[in-house]
Amino acid sequence: MSRSPAQRIREATALSAETVRREVIRGGGRGSKSAFLSGKIGAYLTKHSSPPDEVLGDLSALTAALPEAEMQVPAEQGTLLTILTASIAPRRAIEVGTFTGYSALCIARGLPAGGRLLCLDVSDEWTAIARRHWDRAGVSDRIDLVLGPAADSLANLAEEPTFDLAFVDADKVSYQRYYDLLVPRMNPNGVIIVDNVLQYGAVVRPRSENPAVVAVQEFNRLLAADSRVQVVMLPIADGLTIARKLPSPRSGD
Template structure:
């Protein structure tokens, strides 16, 4: 039997992630808070704005899927909304939408007239997203393109267009997505990259996991790219914020 698009992409997106999750959870910590002691994580979430009923309902539906761990946690969603509202992008793009939680959070931070382009390969997962975008009243601000994200990006004009981008798809393609996004980002545009710590495996001297290898190489690429300013944050499984500089920085 032929595999559905969702089956194909889940095999890529979750390559080796089962092993990483099991090892990351040995100390009883949640998958999305492996870098914080449980009391600290609880304190942080208790003193942050909670998700509303629509986000809670979407989380509950997503939790029934085998790939539920691919959804961003609530605190990361809140961070995405705050950052989006602060940047006020006219055009934003998301690579890897899954069931739409992060897209909903980004869309809620858009300014009047702002639009979000979502790129995903799965009609199955994004059908859930569409339902909850409609419930949240953000559907009119989101455009969804189904198909390989690299192909969709490659078809866009190679000119500065986006003020904000969020990468959260198959890790082995991160470098390709970045290369395609960069010329399409406006000066001072921000690229947010998820899962840059790979459950802590990026600090190990060796890994046979393709996702870990690819993310480690990608992290090194960003750190040495004179065209951008970069900061890596220990939110969830690691979040990198990349600012496209108006002109390349001068080596020190």
């Protein structure tokens, strides 16, 4: 029996997370979403950030019971997504990899009047959970969901500047493909946010047998050298890169 795209992602995610977690433990790291913060600093950060409301809390608790819970963004990252979205005020936003909908809900809450979010995912099972909580939060009218391989869905979009904000949190091996498809579809000064760019710290190790780590290492290298964007990498959660599409490429590259 052939496996569904969701099953393949589930298996790859579980393998990747476990492999990286073992590498982190072997290297003395903490092996959690906050692998780059001490316990006290992490607790302090949470205490002094706006807490999630009841809908986000319930969604987080429900997702935490799933075998793929590792794929959910933490609360502080969700708050950052809402703040960035509200600051950018995108008319059109896109998310590659929606899972159970936590990050999409956070982005949707930051959209301006008339703003819309296009979500791409492969799983009806996971996004059914998302839809229920989007409805409950009153943001479902701002979200369009397309099911299917994200690269195919992106390739089917008109290749013209359309989006002001993109969030990528899907199959790590395909990050470069998603990015290459997104850049021509971003407006000048549009922002692409990419999750899990530190792979629990495994990206700084010279050798890894984990395909996700190797792919993210190469993606990070190519992104930093891309003259079309201005890039900053933040150590929030498992690493978050923010890339702004420049109105014109950097000179001298």
